[in-house]
Every structure is written in C-alpha cells, then in structure tokens.
Amino acid sequence: MSTTARGAVIHEVGGKWEVDDLVLAEPGPGEVRIKVMASGLCHSDDHLVTGDIPNMLPLVGGHEGAGVIDAVGPGVTRLAVGDHVATAYLPACGTCAWCAQGMQYICDTGAGMEAGFMLDGTARFATQSGRPIGAMQRLGTFANYLVTSQAQAVKIDADIPFDVACLVSCGVATGWGSTVNGAGVRPRDTTLVVGVGGVGINAVQGAHHAGAAHVVAVDPVAFKRERALELGATHAYASIDEAMPFVRSVTNGQGADNAVVTVGVVDGQLIADAFGAVRKEGTVAVVSIGQNAPGIPISPLELVVYAKHLRGVLFGNCNPTRDIPALLDYYKSGRLKLDELITRRYALDQVNDAYADLHAGLNLRGVLIHEH
Structure with a gap:
C-alpha cells in the first residue's frame, strides 16, 4: 500500500x-x-x-x-x-x-x-x-x-x-552546540561568531548561555547584526578585521578565546582569518561547508607554537535523542529564544x-x- x-x-x-x-x-x-x-x-x-x-x-x-x-x-x-x-x-x-x-x-x-x-x-x-x-x-x-x-x-x-x-x-542544535560543545565556551570568554544567519544566531545564544563575557557577532548584513544584538551578542561588526580592535582591547592583545565559523558557504581564507583571531590555546570550530580548493592557508608554526585548535563540528556535536528535548526545555523555561528566530x-x-x-x-x- x-x-x-x-x-x-x-x-x-x-x-x-x-x-x-x-x-x-x-x-x-x-x-x-x-x-x-x-x-x-x-x-x-x-x-x-x-x-x-x-x-x-x-x-x-x-x-x-x-x-x-x-x-x-x-x-x-x-x-x-x-x-x-x-x-x-x-x-x-x-x-x-x-x-x-x-x-x-x-x-x-x-x-x-x-x-x-x-x-x-x-x-x-x-x-x-x-x-x-x-x-x-x-x-x-x-x-x-x-x-x-x-x-x-x-x-x-x-x-x-x-x-x-x-x-x-538542525539549525538551533547545530549553532548552539558549535559554541557550547565544539568551541568549548566557558564563563568570561571572548567569543567570535562569524556569520549570524540561521545557524550562527544560535551560536550567539549558546555562547551567551555558556557565560561568555563578550559575544562578538560578525556578519556583513546589518539586519543580522541587529538581530544578533537582540539575541545575546554584546558587540557586532561587519568583518573580522573590524571586530579585532575591540577583541584585542578586552583580551590584553591576545585574541579571542574561541571562534565559530557559521557562514553559509566558507572558504579556506575565512577559516584562516578566524584562526588568526584566536589566542594561544584558542579554538576555532568550523561548522560551515565549502569546497576544498584552494585549501586553508594557516601556518603550521602558528598551529604548533601557539598550540591552537582547529576542529570541525557536525550538528553542534549534539546527541539528537538527548539534546533536542533539552533545547526545547530551555525554550519553555525562557532560556532559549525560538519564536524570535x-x-x-x-x-x-x-x-x-x-x-x-x-x-x-x-x-x-x-x-x-x-x-x-
């Protein structure tokens, strides 16, 4: 039938x-x-x-x-x-x-x-x-x-x-988990969220929930930057370059504690830019997909000497049977905004x-x- x-x-x-x-x-x-x-x-x-x-x-x-x-x-x-x-x-x-x-x-x-x-x-x-x-x-x-x-x-x-x-x-769990699980955001961190569309806006919410002192949203679209500020971002800029003077000012020049890349389609240069924006022992979590060419132009010396972390994150490294109900519980208790998305x-x-x-x-x- x-x-x-x-x-x-x-x-x-x-x-x-x-x-x-x-x-x-x-x-x-x-x-x-x-x-x-x-x-x-x-x-x-x-x-x-x-x-x-x-x-x-x-x-x-x-x-x-x-x-x-x-x-x-x-x-x-x-x-x-x-x-x-x-x-x-x-x-x-x-x-x-x-x-x-x-x-x-x-x-x-x-x-x-x-x-x-x-x-x-x-x-x-x-x-x-x-x-x-x-x-x-x-x-x-x-x-x-x-x-x-x-x-x-x-x-x-x-x-x-x-x-x-x-x-x-997908989008909420992927974004939320990218900061909470993938980037390992902790209280007092300075967190960079690169791309605040349907996934990145939830990375902003996750970083805020995890206690980041500074949640810095980066997106070229003014409307998305405005919404990010309403949903947990403390600052918003059109590019990583524009964000870095502020990031350095609150980190003693060291760079962000962590960054998540959540743009629609990513290229290797943007990943490299995020990698350069984090401090020693900092973590870059890449959620976005893109093509292989031309690769990711990061310095192996910077990777090793600064002990930085670069990792991929799938579905926010969440477990569907546990985390989907948990996130909806956060929504019902007012700790996660969904209607506003x-x-x-x-x-x-x-x-x-x-x-x-x-x-x-x-x-x-x-x-x-x-x-x-």
Whole structure:
C-alpha cells in the first residue's frame, strides 16, 4: 500500500524547486510515517541547488521537520501513533561504537545518506509514474508526509508549536552546540561568531548561555547584526578585521578565546582569518561547508607554537535523542529564544521565494507551513 504526499523536489544543480504530488510507501520495519506540519528552510537544502553539497538528484528537500506520527511499521518501539516529533537529520541507532560513546552525531548509520535512500537501499518517495526519488537526509520535510526510520524522529512535548520545534532539528542544535560543545565556551570568554544567519544566531545564544563575557557577532548584513544584538551578542561588526580592535582591547592583545565559523558557504581564507583571531590555546570550530580548493592557508608554526585548535563540528556535536528535548526545555523555561528566530512563514508553493529571501539576507529563518 502507499499514500500520496505533496513535496518540493530538486532535480538538478542550478535548478528550481518543483512542487509535485508524490507516491509515499508505507513504513517498513523500524520505520514511521510522519504527518509533517512545519519545516525549517535551512541553507543546507539550498546547497543541493548550488552543488556545494554533492548529492544524488533528484531529491525531496528538507530535513528540519516537526509533525505527528500517523503510522508505524513492524518492530517500532520508540514511538507510537499520535506522538509529536521533531526530525533528527542524523540518525541515532544507539548501538554503534559512536552512539555507545555518546557521539550520536557521527552514528555509523549516517553513511550513504547522500543518495537519500533508506538503509535497505530503497526509496520511500516515488513519482506518480513510479520512479524512485531520494529524500534529503532520508527525511524530505519539504513534503507534507514522509517515511523515515524511528532513529530519525525524536518525541517532543505536545504543547510545543510545530513551527518552533522544527528549528531544533538542525539549525538551533547545530549553532548552539558549535559554541557550547565544539568551541568549548566557558564563563568570561571572548567569543567570535562569524556569520549570524540561521545557524550562527544560535551560536550567539549558546555562547551567551555558556557565560561568555563578550559575544562578538560578525556578519556583513546589518539586519543580522541587529538581530544578533537582540539575541545575546554584546558587540557586532561587519568583518573580522573590524571586530579585532575591540577583541584585542578586552583580551590584553591576545585574541579571542574561541571562534565559530557559521557562514553559509566558507572558504579556506575565512577559516584562516578566524584562526588568526584566536589566542594561544584558542579554538576555532568550523561548522560551515565549502569546497576544498584552494585549501586553508594557516601556518603550521602558528598551529604548533601557539598550540591552537582547529576542529570541525557536525550538528553542534549534539546527541539528537538527548539534546533536542533539552533545547526545547530551555525554550519553555525562557532560556532559549525560538519564536524570535522566525522572520517569515511560507506556503509550500513559495519555497523558491523563500530561498530568494535567504540569498537577499532578508530572513534570519524562514519556516514552511504544510497544508493537509
């Protein structure tokens, strides 16, 4: 048996999102069907369009989702019909070596996700003619229904709005964790956040929560700098160069204690600039993706003699089954601002307009609201 979903599909690099009716398979063993109520419009999905993240196309877009379980397959033990859930764009099998060490963000079952097919190698979406279509991160939250593994759905409290809950599926957790976990921000630190869009604005919130004395936001877009100052930044500048006189003035000339790079698409020079902005034993956490060429022009001597740290951070080094509910608890207690992140809500047919707004710097975070 199968059902029908309506979703946005990207067919080729450089193309536009195309909204179409899709055939959705019934959930198999260990799988659930989610009635998707809201989806964050994350920059990572736009990377499918630009080709910055190589994936097999076509794909149903979307990985930041929230909705209701409306069917379960055989052997499902974590969830039941009627549960409210947020999607986890990284699976958490709970049994591999990484999950066993509390590192769900590098779960072994994440391998091969670029095809968008389930672990058995088959798709859950198909065209009306029967052609299989993969789903972004094995999810596809740009569709109003999806089927995924129970390992990629996290039960949440039923009183949390769906348009808020979907943001924690990726952008909020990634940004928050980039400072709290990745950069290791501690009380009294001076922290540099380079890029304060949908991810970086939550790095600002995380650094503020961790007790940084100075949270310095860097972004060329004035609107984003203004919002950063409202959500925990103490200072905001258009570039690292403009920020450094202040950073040096409060660190005895040493540089920031830590920096996170959360721009939409990064190049090696920007990583090198952030590396040069931190002190001895300072940490640079890189969240952004980019191409390999021309490399990262940092000095091995500076790396070694100053004992600096350069590290990659995936999903904020968070554990979905623990941290998604924890962040939503912070929201409910007033310690994490989520409603304020949403600049505009869009219908599914407006998905291309939403990404045009993202490129124009008009959105901190757009949210797609599904119809049923």
